[in-house]
Amino acid sequence: MPKAQVTFQDVGVTVTVPAGTRLIEVSEKVGAGITYGCREGECCTCLTKVISGHENLAPPSVLEDQVLKDNFAPRHHRLACQAQVLGGEIVVKPA
């Protein structure tokens, strides 16, 4: 299975994960500062800044895109409960 490397910059941890993993599946386990509310892509609590490797995440769904717009999310920000890793290297930190 293809792998990817996700770095949670605020806690200094890089995790090797299978492609298809969502950030939410990993961030809490490493103690990263990304925090969650609804965990269903609605509340925007888990807004996350993608410092690099934005192209290595699956594009946002229509729902996620709308929530990002409603909350005036800056460019290269994603919802950690939705964003799915495709491969390569990605560096993230709490928004």
Next chain:
Amino acid sequence: MGITKAMTAMAQAAAAAITEHGVAIAPGVHWIGALDPGLRSFDIILKTANGTTYNSYVVRGSAGVAVIDTVKENFSETFFSRLESVARYDEIRAIVLNHLEPDHSGALPELLKRAPQAQLYISSRAQPMLKGLLHGERLNYMPVTTGDRVELGDRTLHFLQTPYLHWPDTQCTFLEEEGILFSGDVFGCHFCDARLFNDAVGDFRFSFEYYYAHIMRPFRAHVLEALEQIEPLPLKLIAPAHGPVLRDAPERYVVRYRELSASKLKNEAAGEKTLVVFYVSAYGSTRAMAEALAAGAEDKGGVRVSLYDIEGGEVAPFVDLIEEADALAIGSPTINGDAVKPVWDLLSSLTAVNVRGKIGAAFGSYGWTGEAMQMVEDRLRGLKLRLPVKGVRARLIPTTEELASCRALGEQLALHLTGRVENRIIDMAELA
């Protein structure tokens, strides 16, 4: 009749003393809200010793009327009666909801039926909530944000988006020509007095501070952001959604909000990071773990560590300490498969402050099952702390190695707090 019932009857009689007419608060501006003197508990979390008010207002301009906020649904009759005393439904051009909680939006569906031509204005952050309140109803609303305006001919409403005071949707509306800030829940309080104005009602200082402490304090960073918008306004009157209308020295209440939003404690640690360690211990085992953790953190330097036995103090000052701290470690023994009540009492009180993003950790001694540490970790995650280091458990009396693990936990917390942690590379399988 009991004393409580007698007092409630007196309060209701006082409420009835206000006629069913709107009350002028400025030229062409009326209060059309409702008094609820019998309420004794609000939103479950607040005591209301003399009830509350649901304040709504009408602004008349040369080109139409605006209604600002409504009331709790079961007070609709009074609201419509007062509204009809100062305006016709076909005159209403704008309905502004500063906050969609049901105590302010309860009469909205009926108002929209009676004034179908009116345009509804809500914060752009309020849209998901409006859908949640008015299921299936087709709504024509205008989302607004800071800087947006509504013209009523010779009068202008100017919106200020003030999110998280105390919901994401909250906003304030400023009537420029009269200097009136319709502030929603900001500067409000649960205090019911038919005399209505702050220079005429009874002493409501306690209610004002109590309301801030329970409703606004968890969002004090957002309060400070909102004050940046509010303080430059040429305020002549604040018209909040609950409690007295603040016509006498309204700026005093703005100043008080800034004071209340400052740190409650002077930070003796100055520039240092702070770690507060709380524990409960029946036989000294969890205490020994707490002491080892504290010593480990202290050894790394750059962190001011404080150690507290939860049983030796009251919850409220501990909450103040945690609000100001950078990191929090909690030690609980496991008794009957659970963390102990003093620990839960403290943890359940932390919703009153903002602890999001602080570093957290858990530890504790146990006899045979040891669930407490995991439960406390889960609760800390639920409070939106980050837990970069796994906690430590010890069966009964901690061994030298287990105390060393506690010490290492403290060292790691100190490194994370001071940004000195080295980057680790791990496989997801190791996280299971």
